[in-house]
Amino acid sequence: MNSSMIRRIGLALAAPTAAVLFATIASSIFLVIAGSNPFTAYGDMFEYGSRLEIQVDILNRATPLYISGVAAAIGFRMNLFNIGVEGQYRLAAIVAAYVGASVSLPAFFHIALILIVAMLVGGAYAGVAGVLKVSRGVNEVISTIMLNAIAISGLIAWLVREWQAGGTVDATGANLGIGTEPIDESGLIPNINSWLELFTREIGKGKELTGVLLVAVAVGVLYHIVLNRTRFGFDLRATGINPFAARAGGVNDKRMVLGAMVLSGVVAGLVGMAEIAKLGRFNPNFVGNLGFAGIAVALLGRNHPGGIAIGALLFAFLDTASGVLQVTGSASREIVFIMQGIILLAAVIAYEVVQRYRIREEARMASTLLAGEAEE
Amino acid sequence: MIDKIRRLPAYARWATYATIGVLILTLVQELGQNQTSHLTATSTAQTALKWSIPILLAGLGGLFAERAGIINIGLEGMMILGTWFGAWGAFNYGPYWGIVIGAIGGAIGGLIHAIATVGFGVDHIISGVAINILGPFAARFLSSEVFTGYQGGSVTQSPRVENVDKFTMPFLAGGYETPNFLKWLGDKEIPLLSDIGNILRGILTQTSWATIIALLLVPISAYVLWKTRFGLRVRISGEDPWAGESQGVNIYRYKFIAVMISGAFAGFGGAFISIEMSSIYQEGGTTGRGFIGLAALIFGNWRPGGILAAALLFGYPYALQFGDFDGFASHALLLVNAIALFGVVIWALRNDKRTDAAIAFVLGSLSAIWYFVSDTVPDWWVKILPYVIVIVVLIFFAQRLRMPAANGQIYRRGQT
Numbered sequence: 018m019n020s021s022m023i024r025r026i027g028l029a030l031a032a033p034t035a036a037v038l039f040a041t042i043a044s045s046i047f048l049v050i051a052g053s054n055p056f057t058a059y060g061d062m063f064e065y066g067s068r069l070e071i072q073v074d075i076l077n078r079a080t081p082l083y084i085s086g087v088a089a090a091i092g093f094r095m096n097l098f099n100i101g102v103e104g105q106y107r108l109a110a111i112v113a114a115y116v117g118a119s120v121s122l123p124a125f126f127h128i129a130l131i132l133i134v135a136m137l138v139g140g141a142y143a144g145v146a147g148v149l150k151v152s153r154g155v156n157e158v159i160s161t162i163m164l165n166a167i168a169i170s171g172l173i174a175w176l177v178r179e180w181q182a183g184g185t186v187d188a189t190g191a192n193l194g195i196g197t198e199p200i201d202e203s204g205l206i207p208n209i210n211s212w213l214e215l216f217t218r219e220i221g222k223g224k225e226l227t228g229v230l231l232v233a234v235a236v237g238v239l240y241h242i243v244l245n246r247t248r249f250g251f252d253l254r255a256t257g258i259n260p261f262a263a264r265a266g267g268v269n270d271k272r273m274v275l276g277a278m279v280l281s282g283v284v285a286g287l288v289g290m291a292e293i294a295k296l297g298r299f300n301p302n303f304v305g306n307l308g309f310a311g312i313a314v315a316l317l318g319r320n321h322p323g324g325i326a327i328g329a330l331l332f333a334f335l336d337t338a339s340g341v342l343q344v345t346g347s348a349s350r351e352i353v354f355i356m357q358g359i360i361l362l363a364a365v366i367a368y369e370v371v372q373r374y375r376i377r378e379e380a381r382m383a384s385t386l387l388a389g390e391a392e393e
Numbered sequence: 394m395i396d397k398i399r400r401l402p403a404y405a406r407w408a409t410y411a412t413i414g415v416l417i418l419t420l421v422q423e424l425g426q427n428q429t430s431h432l433t434a435t436s437t438a439q440t441a442l443k444w445s446i447p448i449l450l451a452g453l454g455g456l457f458a459e460r461a462g463i464i465n466i467g468l469e470g471m472m473i474l475g476t477w478f479g480a481w482g483a484f485n486y487g488p489y490w491g492i493v494i495g496a497i498g499g500a501i502g503g504l505i506h507a508i509a510t511v512g513f514g515v516d517h518i519i520s521g522v523a524i525n526i527l528g529p530f531a532a533r534f535l536s537s538e539v540f541t542g543y544q545g546g547s548v549t550q551s552p553r554v555e556n557v558d559k560f561t562m563p564f565l566a567g568g569y570e571t572p573n574f575l576k577w578l579g580d581k582e583i584p585l586l587s588d589i590g591n592i593l594r595g596i597l598t599q600t601s602w603a604t605i606i607a608l609l610l611v612p613i614s615a616y617v618l619w620k621t622r623f624g625l626r627v628r629i630s631g632e633d634p635w636a637g638e639s640q641g642v643n644i645y646r647y648k649f650i651a652v653m654i655s656g657a658f659a660g661f662g663g664a665f666i667s668i669e670m671s672s673i674y675q676e677g678g679t680t681g682r683g684f685i686g687l688a689a690l691i692f693g694n695w696r697p698g699g700i701l702a703a704a705l706l707f708g709y710p711y712a713l714q715f716g717d718f719d720g721f722a723s724h725a726l727l728l729v730n731a732i733a734l735f736g737v738v739i740w741a742l743r744n745d746k747r748t749d750a751a752i753a754f755v756l757g758s759l760s761a762i763w764y765f766v767s768d769t770v771p772d773w774w775v776k777i778l779p780y781v782i783v784i785v786v787l788i789f790f791a792q793r794l795r796m797p798a799a800n801g802q803i804y805r806r807g808q809t
Contacts, residue, residue, distance in 0.1 A: 098522075149784070153788045154792050162687075163781075164780075167777045172777075174773050175771060309525070312522050349538060354533050355531060357530060358526055365515050366513045370513060
């Protein structure tokens with residue numbers, strides 16, 4: 018490993034490290050103002066987060082965050098802002114839950130059907146924004162924001178009532194309340210506790226590690242392959258770096274916009290699957306805001322498959338480990354929201370600064386090299 | 394005829410457009426055998442105006458930022474800060490200070506956006522998204538620290554706060570115990586004239602001073618941006634900052650100030666929601682109205698008058714939901730939509746835009762058919778109507794809108 022490579026890696030890590038450090042210091046100041054001891058608060062969170070059961074919770078939270086992050090990143094890589102992951106995944110989840118509940122199939126096909134329906138719905142809904150952009154020049158930021166509102170306050174609010182399972186009672190006799198019909202056991206992605214237990218002790222407290230984690234890993238690997246090993250991925254990155262050059266090089270930019278948008282929606286469709294596997298249905302308490310959190314995670318991870326994973330784990334750790342603060346009372350748990358917001362903003366700014374520095378450095382190196390050649 | 398209207402002075406032009414709008418509503422009402430009198434009722438106009446104000450303020454906020462070349466998708470986050478600080482200020486210092494403090498809260502959001510985009514050159518959308526995520530998080534944290542200590546407050550809401558005083562126009566709407574001319578006109582039940590009377594009475598009766606200030610900001614913004622030296626410099630920052638720089642304008646400074654004004658307006662809008670509309674800070678109380686404001690900005694073609702018109706248009710369907718228990722008025726909106734879309738067909742044909750005409754015709758026919766085969770519409774339809782309008786309008790006019798030339802570009806001093 019030569020020194021320039023070390024420099025490169027150092028620079029890449031400098032920004033996120035600085036961001037987390039800055040956020041920690043800033044949050045500590047907030048905590049002190051609020052009359053709490055930051056060291057006890059952070060200590061409590063780390064102690065709590067080191068327990069196996071809590072780590073399972075962190076992975077469960079990180080799984081949908083990661084998928085959502087990849088969905089946003091696919092667009093970001095070509096400067097296409099799919100703000101609509103929020104609406105896409107919720108719409109996909111309710112339709113998939115409905116379809117999944119209305120059939121009974123062997124487990125493999127049942128699960129596959131639910132995943133495919135979710136992907137199709139997510140892709141189709143994102144496709145609306147794609148079509149509007151390429152055929153009518155409607156900016157995707159505005160259209161996806163509007164489509165979010167239409168999906169959440171319109172379509173889903175309507176479908177929940179339309180597909181309401183009337184006062185269904187589960188096996189134990191407990192009323193299930195509002196929501197779609199429950200999906201048969203065969204349609205629920207099983208937990209993978211046994212996989213994790215190969216490396217650890219037995220997981221207690223009835224915690225289940227979601228099997229969707231495997232889907233998330235597959236999504237990450239595919240994202241990496243498509244982006245770096247296929248023509249589509251190359252065109253996508255080229256369009257993102259310089260759309261005019263890409264067009265001159267023969268990239269069909271309209272098809273790229275539509276393709277990237279639909280692909281982003283397809284991945285977005287999978288975001289709600291962990292929740293579906295857990296609840297076995299869609300109900301009004303279905304987890305929200307994963308779309309916006311995914312954007313944050315994608316920005317944090319610089320749209321890199323590994324970076325997004327780190328971002329997702331970090332946010333999941335903060336979300337989950339902060340639960341202990343309510344118990345110990347060492348600080349209010351909302352401090353982690355502030356931390357997440359500051360980490361995100363600081364990271365975005367730090368990346369920009371490092372990027373500038375890198376360009377200047379490269380220009381300087383190039384000029385010294387050229388000067389050296391001229392002397393010879 | 395359209396050309397003649399276009400050549401009128403601004404106030405006459407807008408008055409004409411408004412009259413045409415009311416005329417369409419009146420026609421629809423006659424067709425609905427007056428079951429739909431809710432469409433032009435005084436109470437509807439009153440609520441519609443109120444619901445338009447936050448959208449208007451967010452739109453005007455967006456106007457300042459984007460005229461200076463900074464895309465502000467963070468309006469929603471700034472508005473959320475405004476709802477929190479507005480309620481906090483109103484609870485501690487009264488509603489007027491609440492609005493001021495709400496605006497300051499929004500301006501803090503604007504400052505952060507300015508530091509990121511102007512100071513560090515971060516992509517405007519990315520910074521805006523980050524602020525939209527930070528805004529609700531910050532409000533949550535602040536509530537957990539502050540409102541939980543108040544009687545009646547919690548992590549998600551503040552105690553009740555007082556409203557700003559109200560004003561009723563004397564003589565026209567019967568304020569200060571004078572005769573009520575518009576009520577008299579409305580009671581006459583003359584088509585069109587009475588409808589106009591009812592609507593005007595709704596606007597002039599029990600109007601909050603906060604509403605009046607917000608409406609005054611429309612001409613003030615137009616004046617500041619187009620008639621002052623400051624406005625010229627803000628606009629050059631958005632049209633061609635490098636040209637401005639060559640004339641010795643400190644572009645960074647104007648972008649900074651404009652984005653902070655933008656945040657302050659959005660914060661005012663948020664404070665308006667807390668103080669005037671819900672009398673309480675509620676988590677998620679903005680319900681995406683910052684985004685609708687952004688849409689109003691685009692729909693209004695980056696002009697104050699257009700933003701006001703768009704805000705009223707988006708506020709109207711919200712207002713119609715209230716008191717429309719039988720759903721007839723919401724149902725009648727389908728016909729209004731159809732008429733508007735057929736208007737687009739005519740416009741498109743005159744301009745030889747066949748595709749536009751075809752799309753508008755299909756959408757208009759669908760709307761009309763839906764109107765004639767049904768008696769009521771489901772409530773979700775009215776809820777999503779503002780968003781659908783935005784998309785449909787953009788389908789036809791996205792190519793015709795003109796945003797500031799350097800909007801969204803990253804400007805660094807001394808680099809082109």
